[in-house]
Amino acid sequence: MHGSALGFAGGVGATVVAGNWPSAALVLLAAVVVAVSLVTTPIGAVLTVVQCWGLYGSFVVGSQGHLVLDWPALAVLAAAGTASLSGLVRDRAAAPSPARS
Secondary structure (H helix, E strand, O other), rough: EEEEHHHHHHHHHHHHHHHHOOOOOOHHHHHHHHHHHHHHHHHHHHHHHHHHHHHHHHHOOOOOOOOOOOHHHHHHHHHHHHHHHHHHHHHHHHOOOOOOO
C-alpha cells in the first residue's frame, strides 16, 4: 500500500511540472502510474490511478481545484495501471513452486 503515497507524491510533482500542458501532464502522470504500479500491490496501483486522475482533473483540466471528470484521461491512466498486473504475473512466474512430497 506504500505505493499510493509514492504515487501521490509523484503525481503532485508531475502536475506541478507540466500543469500548463495537459498532454504533457497526462504523459507524465501515466509514467508515474506505470512506475509505481510495477513496484506496488494492485490496490496501491488502483489508488495511484485514482489519485493521478484526480490531480489531472482538478488542477490540469479543471481550475483552482474544481474536479472535471475527464473519462478519457481515466482510461489512459487505468491502462497504465495494468503494469501492476504484469508485475504480479512476473513475480508469480519467478517464484519457486512448492515441493511435492
